[in-house]
Amino acid sequence: MEGLEHILRQHPFFADFAPEHGALVAGCARNHRFDPGDYLFREGDPADEFFLIRHGKVALEIVAPGQAPIVFATLGPGEIVGEAWLVPPYRWTIDARATELVRAIGIDAACLRGKCEADHHLGYEMMKRFLPVFIRRLHATQLQILDVYGKKR
Amino acid sequence: MVPESVSAAASLPDPFVPQIYRVGRLRRELHDTVTLELAPSAGRRPAFRPGQFNMLYVFGVGEIAVSLSGDSTDETHFVHTVRDVGAVSKAITELGTGATIGLRGPFGVGWPVEAAEGSxxxxxxxxxxxxxxxxxxxxxxxxxxxxxxxxxxxxxxxxxxxxxxxxxxxxxxxxxxxxxxxxxxxxxxxxxxxxxxxxxxxxxxxxxxxxxxxxxxxxxxxxxxxxxxxxxxxxxxxxxxxxxxxxxxxxxxxxxxxxxxxxxxxxxxxxxxxxxxxxxxxxxx
Amino acid sequence: MQHRPDGGTKAVISREALQQLIEALSAENCRVLGPTVRDGAIVYDEIAQVGNLPAGWTDRQEAGRYHLERREDDALFGFAVGPQSWKQFLHPPVETLWTARQGDDGISIATDRSETPIFAFIGVRACELHAIAIQDRVFLDGPYRDVTYGMRRQDAFIVAVNCGNAAATCFCASMGTGPKVDAGFDLALTELIDATRHEFVVEVGSEAGGDLLDRLPHRPAANADLLAAEAVIARTQSAMGRRLETDGLKELLQANLNHPRWDEVAARCLACGNCTSVCPTCFCTTVEDHSDLMGSSAERIRKWDSCFTLDFSYLHGGSVRTTASSRYRQWMTHKLASWIDQFGTSGCVGCGRCITWCPVGIDITAEAAAIRATPQSRKGEPHGGT
Missing domain, CATH: 3.40.50.80 (Nucleotide-binding domain of ferredoxin-NADP reductase (FNR) module)
Structure with a gap:
């Protein structure tokens, strides 16, 4: 347990996190290793765990019938994979695939949701860390849909 | 009555008039994008600073601004990378080696490469x-x-x-x-x-x-x-x-x-x- | 023998001496240009004699309206300004920059500078002197100079006139550009006309002006002449039809780029560009490249352009300023605000032409005042109640 707590503290996502909150989150955490090509999760699966990447790269994909999978983002060390665990119905809407050897911390969603509900200080600290991640991804998505490098005519 | 600057202007070369350059090596970068080397038909290539641009004129078609994309220490020619997005840029991407082109420049303020030293x-x-x-x-x-x-x-x-x-x-x-x-x-x-x-x-x-x-x-x-x-x-x-x-x-x-x-x-x-x-x-x- | 006049000298000449002035300038191969009546307006054109000037005419101007009326006297300069300005001579609407030829060994480019006329302008108003000075800064004071403008400008002889009339659209007094001429002329006239006389007080503004006055019959100005001339200018100053509050205007406009007024004025604006054509300082141009049918020669033509056209801001694939509101905003904020950043003065001289010649009567002074009256701020009640 202490090892996980230490690893969590090193992760940029939890920079300046209070020690007691770190211990609470560590209680929901476990280590993961994904080989290249392994899926962290797939569309439609229950969103019962999200991931903090420590090492390696993860591709987020959407598949349409008759087409090759489209990668719309890649995430690397220090970043978070997965948002759907935060809101009902807690199911993944995308695929997340390791494109190289990935080491990550997985955090049990139900466990952390429960702790946040019980300790709103922890919940608010988590929200302050997640929201900027979402906002940055929203901005990236806005820019992406503009297709700025395409021709205007 | 005429200010001093008025009399001084009349004797300078006209910045509206292009100089003649000849297309040297060409390289197709992408399906719609070409890199051209342009050498002056007479005299030396003017110095330029990274980030500056030239005005390129294709005979009878028109003129557009294009950034310099080559090495500023190579004094034999200018290098431009042009994407076909309009009449003039299309005409430029269709030029062959040996063709002549009008060129004015270089113009503008470039990247602060000296100010960036030490950073x-x-x-x-x-x-x-x-x-x-x-x-x-x-x-x-x-x-x-x-x-x-x-x-x-x-x-x-x-x-x-x-x-x-x-x-x-x-x-x-x-x-x-x-x-x-x-x-x-x-x-x-x-x-x-x-x-x-x-x-x-x-x-x-x-x-x-x-x-x-x-x-x-x-x-x-x-x-x-x-x-x-x-x-x-x-x-x-x-x-x-x-x-x-x-x-x-x-x-x-x-x-x-x-x-x-x-x-x-x-x-x-x-x-x-x-x-x-x-x-x-x-x-x- | 009279003493030789020099800068600041004031003399009095008759209407007949004005005729001799025109002849003297013509004899020096000047293209003598001045106001004359044509097509129901006072325009600037070739002047061979005093009789070509608009004697006895004045102009009535309002937003979107202009017409000529007879005066009760025969004043030669008893009007304000017409649709044209001296810009059309110094910065012509169409100009061939160069011609190119396609030969066996590629293209060659040549310019033709043989025909640069020497201009003599008769009847240049204070606002117009300021407009010329503004265009001098645009074309000659930057890192690059407009060579052909410089050639046309360098020998131009300017006979200015202190205004005896202000139109309802005039606001030079509030712009600090008139009605009294202060600099930039060779000779400056003030027309004195009443039942007993028709004469002109002449002020010498340059050596060339002094030389020319020396060759005309004149007498030294008496104190009474000078007082009469001052009275003419004072009367014009007080008759100014409009004013533009310039205090803090640059900052005001630049802080209000999203003001709803831009949309309101755009609802009336036809984006016709009349204001830019008649403005004596608007300098924007475009170029056109033409080639002959054989494809062996081509020329580059420079033409007046207007920031009210869609093409003006075209950037591969679309225009930056697609709405009339953004184009009016560009014109007005450039004229009254960013011009100061660029060239050190306002781009507006208060001549009122843009107001008169706007087909829907948009008034730049009213638009500026409207934004001043309701500067943008966060509207609504305070958060959290009071």
Whole structure:
């Protein structure tokens, strides 16, 4: 347990996190290793765990019938994979695939949701860390849909 | 009654008149993008600074502004990378070796490559925006010891439309330069980054207290990149963007390229973000 | 024998001496240009004799309206300004910059500078002198100079006139550009006309002006003449039809780029560009490249352009300023605000032409006042109640 707590503290996502909150989150955490090509999760699966990447790269994909999978983002060390665990119905809407050897911390969603509900200080600290991640991804998505490098005519 | 400046002007060479250049080597970069070497038909090639541009005239078709994309220390010719997006640029991409072309320039304010000495340099390019940054990259690589960390962040539409792909590989061989490339969209066989280029900024390693950022690409990409750089702690007076507006004269006399109080042709094209931040996000300025 | 007049000298000449002045300038191969009545307006054209000047005519101007009326006297300069300005001579609407030829060994480019006329302008108003000075700064004081403008400008001889009339659209007094001429002329006239006399007080503004006055019959100005001339200017000053409050205007406009007034004025604006054509300082141009049918020669033509056209801001694939509101904003904020950043003065001289010649009567002074009256701010009640 202490090892996980230490690893969590090193992760940029939890920079300046209070020690007691770190211990609470560590209680929901476990280590993961994904080989290249392994899926962290797939569309439609229950969103019962999200991931903090420590090492390696993860591709987020959407598949349409008759087409090759489209990668719309890649995430690397220090970043978070997965948002759907935060809101009902807690199911993944995308695929997340390791494109190289990935080491990550997985955090049990139900466990952390429960702790946040019980300790709103922890919940608010988590929200302050997640929201900027979402906002940055929203901005990236806005820019992406503009297709700025395409021709205007 | 005539001010002194009036009498002085009449004897100078006319900046409206193009000089004749001849097309040398050509290289097709992408399906719609060509790099040309242009050598003066007489005399020496004028000096230029990374980030400056020329006005290129195709006989009977017209004239457009195109950034220099070659090495400023190569004194035999100018290099331009041109994408076919209109009548004149299409005509330029169709020129053959030996053809003649009219050229005025170089014009404008370039990248602050001297002011950046002693600092980390982050170059953020999107699409064809890598072309105006390439002379700065050549300059920095040729004077590598004068700079701190050098980071190139480059975004393309997809892996097939990636400008200077081979050269990026060559630069990557330098151990002392960090290059991250990303594409907006890719299929699963692409092993590189996917996502927009501003997303690379928080992942890059540089000293936010001592960094100069040079940004070039579509305007929206530059707006998002400037925000991401500011969020990463780079002050707005150390972020530089290469702006683009309609240009006719290139010398501040025709009024077309105004951007608020500035003329892009003579106050830019490279502009300090701090100088334009207030109007950068206002529509239709 | 009279003493030789020099700068600042004031003399009095008759209507007949004015005729001799025109002849003297013509004899020096000047193209003598001045106001004359044509097509129901006072325009600037070739002047061979005093009789070509608009004797006895005045102009009535209002927003979107202009017409000529007879005066009760035969004053030669008893009007304000017409639709034209001296810009059309110094900065012509169409100009061939160069011609190119396609030969066996590629293209060659040549310019033709043989025909640069020497201009003599008769009847240049204070606002117009300021407009010329503004265009001098645009074309000659930057890092690059407009060579052909410089050639046309360098030998121009300027006979200015202190205004005896202000139109309802005039606001030079509030711009600090008139009605009294202060600099930039060779000779300056003030027309004195009443039942007993028709004469002109002449002020010498340059050595060339002094030389020319020396060759005309004149007498030294008496104190009474000078007082009469001052009275003419004072009367015009007080008759000014409009005013533009310039205090803090640059900052006001630049802080209000998203003001709803831009949309309101755009609802009336036809984006016709009349204001830019008649403005004596608007300098924007475009270029056109023409080639002959054989494809062996081509020329580059420079033409007046207007920031009200869609093409003006075209950038591969689309225009930056697609809405009339953004184009009106560009014109007005450039004229009244960013011009100061660029060239050190306002781009407006208060001549009122843009008001008169706007087909829907948009009034730049009213638009500026409207924004001043309701500067943008966060509207609504305070957060959290009071």
């Amino acid at each position: 980390d340099v982050v170059l953020v390019a999107g699409g064809l925006g890598l072309a105006p940054l390439r002379p700065a990259i050549y300059h920095i690589l040729a004077n590598r010891v004068r700079y701190g960390r050098v980071v190139i962040l480059f975004g393309s539409r997809n892996p097939h439309d990636m400008l200077y792909r081979h050269e990026l590989e060559e630069w990557r061989q330098h151990l002392d330069i960090s290059i991250e490339v990303t594409v907006d969209h890719a299929e699963a066989d692409w092993h590189g980054n996917v996502g927009v280029v501003p997303a690379l900024i928080p992942r890059a390693t540089f000293d936010r207290h001592n960094t100069i950022a040079l940004v070039c690409g579509p305007e929206v990409m530059m707006r998002y990149s400037a925000s991401a750089l500011a969020e990463a702690g780079v002050p707005p007076e150390r972020i530089y963007l290469s702006m683009e507006r309609n240009m006719k004269c290139a010398i501040g006399l025709c009024g077309h390229c105004q951007f608020g109080p500035t003329f892009i042709c003579k106050d830019g094209p490279v502009m300090q973000f701090a100088r334009i931040a207030k109007i950068f996000a206002i529509r239709e300025v």
